[in-house]
Amino acid sequence: MNHVLVVGAGPAGLAAACAARGRGARVTLMDASDYLGGQYWRHLPEERPSSNETALHHGWSTFTAMRERLESDAGCEIATGAQVWAIDQVRPADDRQTGAPASVHVLVGPADGSARRGLTVRPDAIIFATGAHDRTLPFPGWDLPGVFTAGAAQAFAKGERLAVGERVVVGGAGPFLLPVAASLAQTGATVLGVYEASRFAGLVRGWLPRPWQLLGASKKAVELLGYAGNHVRHRIPYRLGHAVVAAHGTDRVEAVTVARVDVNWSPIPGTERRIPTDAVCVGHGFTPRLELPIATGCAIGAGHFVTVDDRQQSSIAAVYAAGEITGIGGVDAALAEGRIAGHCAAGGDLRDRELREAVRARRTFTGFAARIDAAHGIRPGWTDWITDETIVCRCEEVPYGRLRTTGRATCSSGLRSLKLSTRAGLGICQGRVCGRTVEELLGGSLDRVGGRLIDGVSIDRRPIAVPLRIGELAGFDAERQVRAPWNRPQSDEPSATSPE
Numbered sequence: 297m298n299h300v301l302v303v304g305a306g307p308a309g310l311a312a313a314c315a316a317r318g319r320g321a322r323v324t325l326m327d328a329s330d331y332l333g334g335q336y337w338r339h340l341p342e343e344r345p346s347s348n349e350t351a352l353h354h355g356w357s358t359f360t361a362m363r364e365r366l367e368s369d370a371g372c373e374i375a376t377g378a379q380v381w382a383i384d385q386v387r388p389a390d391d392r393q394t395g396a397p398a399s400v401h402v403l404v405g406p407a408d409g410s411a412r413r414g415l416t417v418r419p420d421a422i423i424f425a426t427g428a429h430d431r432t433l434p435f436p437g438w439d440l441p442g443v444f445t446a447g448a449a450q451a452f453a454k455g456e457r458l459a460v461g462e463r464v465v466v467g468g469a470g471p472f473l474l475p476v477a478a479s480l481a482q483t484g485a486t487v488l489g490v491y492e493a494s495r496f497a498g499l500v501r502g503w504l505p506r507p508w509q510l511l512g513a514s515k516k517a518v519e520l521l522g523y524a525g526n527h528v529r530h531r532i533p534y535r536l537g538h539a540v541v542a543a544h545g546t547d548r549v550e551a552v553t554v555a556r557v558d559v560n561w562s563p564i565p566g567t568e569r570r571i572p573t574d575a576v577c578v579g580h581g582f583t584p585r586l587e588l589p590i591a592t593g594c595a596i597g598a599g600h601f602v603t604v605d606d607r608q609q610s611s612i613a614a615v616y617a618a619g620e621i622t623g624i625g626g627v628d629a630a631l632a633e634g635r636i637a638g639h640c641a642a643g644g645d646l647r648d649r650e651l652r653e654a655v656r657a658r659r660t661f662t663g664f665a666a667r668i669d670a671a672h673g674i675r676p677g678w679t680d681w682i683t684d685e686t687i688v689c690r691c692e693e694v695p696y697g698r699l700r701t702t703g704r705a706t707c708s709s710g711l712r713s714l715k716l717s718t719r720a721g722l723g724i725c726q727g728r729v730c731g732r733t734v735e736e737l738l739g740g741s742l743d744r745v746g747g748r749l750i751d752g753v754s755i756d757r758r759p760i761a762v763p764l765r766i767g768e769l770a771g772f773d774a775e776r777q778v779r780a781p782w783n784r785p786q787s788d789e790p791s792a793t794s795p796e
């Protein structure tokens with residue numbers, strides 16, 4: 297029987313696992329988190345359940361139905377707290393055509409514990425559904441305590457029922473700001489305003505062309521109305537063409553400056569307004585988590601997403617991708633892509649009747665990704681709100697001025713050398729927060745001095761995909777591999793071993 301490994305148990309991964317099981321494949325579903333659901337269905341821990349989990353969620357019953365189906369299915373092995381930390385690249389000469397598996401190296405157990413089990417899995421097919429990180433543009437003061445990414449605020453609200461502050465400003469760009477404001481209000485914060493950098497004309501240009509293509513997405517309009525109602529109920533001002541351009545405070549944020557911005561997001565002088573606050577949540581979109589597809593050798597497209605065909609197969613046979621790593625299209629696109637990937641990875645055909653609805657939904661909702669980008673995509677004028685002193689890489693405390701002067705002085709033409717000479721991206725987050733920003737900033741400044749920044753995918757290349765202890769690395773022995781399923785070992789399979 298075909299063995300399909302699904303990495304990531306958010307909407308895309310759950311849908312993929314269900315579909316692969318529907319085709320009769322043996323499935324292993326892994327997630328680094330302690331619970332299934334990913335970012336969208338992040339919820340209170342099972343030992344502290346909420347009496348009303350649906351309050352902060354859309355589609356909760358879709359999630360619970362998938363979870364129950366997989367948890368009660370002996371053909372599906374579920375591993376939570378399982379971090380895929382490395383993957384052996386499929387060798388083009390022999391494996392690319394035949395679809396032979398890569399070796400997937402996993403650590404299972406609490407991330408901050410010292411006794412994680414090491415496992416190596418060699419499935420017949422892999423589906424990457426690893427989602428995305430928040431993207432936040434820097435501004436003066438964004439390294440102060442009290443400044444959060446919009447996703448972190450959402451994670452606190454959904455995963456802990458905590459608001460990140462009492463009086464909170466939300467800023468950035470994209471539809472995601474709306475659920476963040478709603479969750480903050482529902483967890484007791486006063487939201488002082490939502491400041492969306494895109495202007496009205498930009499939103500019209502991004503969202504309105506070919507409106508008939510949005511007909512299949514009417515439930516999104518219902519969600520939007522719900523958020524609008526939430527804004528009215530909680531009296532949350534929503535301002536287009538405004539950006540949070542600075543945060544102020546000594547030990548923590550005490551106020552922010554909000555300014556009107558032009559169509560390129562360049563702040564308009566004289567429009568600045570200072571707003572006292574104790575927390576600010578800022579998000580300018582998402583960055584896909586590409587480490588594992590890159591390590592596997594999957595082609596990455598111009599927009600920094602995994603390139604997939606109609607079957608969601610990557611450039612490598614038997615390696616599929618679904619959800620935010622193929623484009624930022626929201627939960628419905630992730631679900632549709634997951635279903636298609638799972639079905640095809642398990643040997644199904646795109647023309648099969650079971651996939652008709654998913655293929656239709658994918659067409660509708662992946663169109664969203666292009667609209668989101670057209671309406672809310674980052675514009676170059678934002679660099680006008682940073683100064684030479686603004687920290688760009690928070691882990692290594694590298695200010696913009698140092699990045700710029702080092703880039704010019706060394707005439708660097710590659711991000712790797714710039715990373716080594718400036719240290720930007722070398723800290724604990726390994727460039728997950730600042731990588732794209734560094735790439736754009738240095739690309740711009742080098743262009744101005746006649747240099748060229750040639751990137752490719754270097755900013756997302758992390759052969760060790762997650763932080764791990766040196767002892768874990770030292771104890772790694774791929775030959776003592778354990779094939780899944782390991783939760784319910786079968787007689788012909790070895791049980792789990794841990795590297796001492």
Ligand SMILES: Cc1cc2nc3c(=O)[nH]c(=O)nc-3n(C[C@H](O)[C@H](O)[C@H](O)COP(=O)(O)OP(=O)(O)OC[C@H]3O[C@@H](n4cnc5c(N)ncnc54)[C@H](O)[C@@H]3O)c2cc1C
Nearest residue numbers: 304306307308328334335336380426427447619620626627
């Ligand atoms: C912090 C955050 C909060 C969000 N909240 C919302 C929201 O409230 N509403 C909304 O509409 N959209 C939200 N989004 C956008 C949302 O992620 C997507 O709409 C949708 O959840 C994407 O589904 P996905 O399955 O592609 O990815 P995700 O839901 O992100 O799932 C990916 C999963 O992969 C796992 N994973 C990643 N790398 C590894 C690894 N190496 N090993 C093992 N597991 C791994 C992660 O733990 C995660 O559970 C949020 C995004 C982020 C980053």
